[in-house]
Amino acid sequence: MKKVPIRFRLNGVDRDLEVAAADTLLEVLRDGLGIKSPKTGCDHGDCGACTVFLDDRTVRSCLVLAAEADGCDVVTLEGISRDPGPLLHELARHNSFQCGFCAPGVVLSAAELLRSKPHPTRQEIQEAIAGNLCRCTGYTPIIEGIEAASCADSCLNEASTRRRP
């Protein structure tokens, strides 16, 4: 299969690699680079478990070809949790997750929301994470964790670690 050379920044580090044209970003992250926080839940863009940041926005990495990430800044939960801020602390404190499989995707969607809207309404939180399916929690503890983080000082920490200066 034809290989394509790509370069992208992954959690603050430049990476050069060759990928097959048909490889998804999710496959390359998980199988090629050992980045395991994005999960394979449905492979069809329905569940949101594979959510990562591509430049400034969250994407379903199962729907993005790795080749499309060439020249981009990719941030996964591994990049965010190196320097955890109120969002991670509040989600943990609120027992927001049960099995935790959806957590990496939810955290990224929530971080994206808080970056653009530091003090969202409950409805805005629900909309922001509506693309991340969770079968365990009934969502309320997740929403409460995000609400608590939005009330905390320096709630933008997670979002700001996206790029290193």
Place this chain on the structure above:
Amino acid sequence: MIELEPLVDASRDTKVVGHSAQRIDGWEKVTGAARFADDLEFGPGLLHACIVESPHAHARILSIDTGAAEKVSGVVRVVTGKDFPYRFGLYMQDRHIFAQDRVRFVGEQVAAVIACDPKIAARAASLVQVEYEPLPIVLDPVQAIEPDAALLHPDLGAYPHVPWFFPRAATNIAHWRKIRKGSIVEGFREADLILEDTYRVPRYAHCAIEPHSMTGLFDAAGRLTVWSASQSPFTQRNLFAQALAPLGLSHKDVRVVTPYVGGGFGGKAGVSCEILAAALATAVQGQPVKVMWSRAQEFYNTYQRQGVVAKVKLGVKRDGSITALEHQLYWDAGAYVEYGANVVNAVGLSATGPYRIDNVSIDSVCCYTNLPPGGPYRGFGYSEFFFGLESHITRAAQAVNMDPVAFRRKNVIREGDTLAYGARMNPNGLEEAIRRTAAAIDWGTREHSEDPHKAIGKSLVLFWKAPAMPPNASSSAFLKFNEDASLNILISGMEIGQGLLTAMAQIASEILTVPVSKIRVETPDTDRNPYEWQTVASHVTWGCGNAVKNAATDARDQIFALVERACGIDRDSLYLEDEKVKSRFRPGWELPLRDFVISGIQVPDHTFKGGPIMGRGMFMPEFSSAESDPETGQGGHPNVHYTTGAGGIVLEIDRETGKATVLKAALAVDVGKAINPDLVNGQITGGLLQGLATALYEDMRFDEKGRLLNANFSDYKIPTALDIPGEVIPIIIETAQPDGPFGARGMGEHTMIPAAAMVANAIEDAVGVRLHSMPLTAEKIALA
């Protein structure tokens, strides 16, 4: 009566148990550090398997040609049923690892291609040629037991099964649980009114977000290890060892490692597709081989929640007392029922619901159909039968002009009442649950929507559920002290999201006074961790909790014995506080645990006494027995206890579109003792939404050829964050379970059981429409 431990624990003030604590796995999960089966690395030697599946619901396999697939570069091995002529099953051995001479559902595994890359395996699998001769199919459980129905298992009479199953050879009846109590003839004669109807429940999918993932390695020395996403590591080890015994494997040669599970709900209980990794590993000895289920396979080839046709006949007097219940349930159990037949059995024992009824006849019939295997799903059949039963109870109340809540209060079962199978009801807080749920939804007050096109209805229903398990299902625990008096607890109860690891840490912390933050409890490896039957049936807080409590008590006893021996202080005077041993006889004296739990206590002659403290605990409900009269179900003690509760709802219905909006839902559950109230509330909030989704819109749709039409999240919708109720009110009731750890009993499944009946009765209350088949969609409401 059974001997029960005195209620010392439940009445004592607790410092850790009963208090909300942050999950001990919480930080791992929010940081992405938590590892699931698919996250494990096996290096460049890892092989991948793709499964060749049946396109037919029922067919004879005439030939399989693997030649073209074997020629594909990168393919290591192609296997078929001929390579594994072994049967397996949890309660009845009716399955093969791969189909042998016939297939019985669409998606059944027929062959597998093992290759060095998943894409090569998939391409080669498409080249396997299978010739089939289609056979007549049967998809409906009632039709399946007609005399002329296509027979799925001609060898049914020869299948090994547990002694409490009653299959009927030469039929599609895999099991028939009968309960006969009193006389229904007399009971219906006494009745002033007899109400009879049929209720239908379709199949449902678990939809854990994590798909099944399993990797097997049969090393060159003959050691089989399977890493799987499973609720049941020891049951897997047992079934793998049994099925593969012809290869010379014994239990000691088989090891199952189960990291965090990304949602179970019963779908990862027992053994389903996991056996493929075990079997395929033996075909490519020396190399690990991975089987990863796609989302579509999650829907069509794992256990599904069984459908049921339930006929309910209830006799009542004008004063509201129930005189008789006849309950016939015909289960669409699918092509293989090795696990699902026990769902049928459990319902047969309990289909009276939490009511005192003197005259009962229950027939719970397990019917083979040409649909995917049925199996355990959160609630284990109770959600299914409560839809009909609790709809019927409300209708019976209305028929005698009684308030449905007052009617329930009048008939509710009480401690000591005789159950349908003859044993006695355990202590329970049902009356408190009714009272508090009614208050939470302001029962008795009619609410009106501000929108004239909308109507608001309310309902309150009851539920119960017992753990369904073999009478000798057991749990065990090891507890090891470290140098700093931190603890590692080894159990094989699985963390599937419910918070088991945290609850176990809290139990040990309570007894040993070591803070939860100094206790590590991890997911198991059957080589290192002690036995646990399975993490199912909402029984591990109770069963594994008892084992951990016993292990902690054992460690404490060892500590006191050592201190007595080394320090000469009477052990009866000793107690633990703040990680120190203290004595009632010697105020001011204390010995920190960290000073001696590994290295022992130095005595005046400079020698040391003691050594590493290791606690050991186990638990088995020795009073339980599953065997009883096959014609009446009387005589055994199959259920260890029931967890009971009530659910209430305030539902708004759009009269034109039929769309239902849950304004408020309250659920009261008698947990005996909430080890961690925050996690109990989490179960209620999550389980309720899962239940409401099955009530309102989830639904597996099959075509007339038995093909699943909605095997993805676009067509099988599960709730998003926008679909949650306006308000959820969790209510914790604590009527201690005498043999539970600190009085606790299980409650995980129970939270979704009342949902369908809550919705059905509230729809009727709002717009006068009585629905008899789930799901209770807007379309059905609008068209009625």
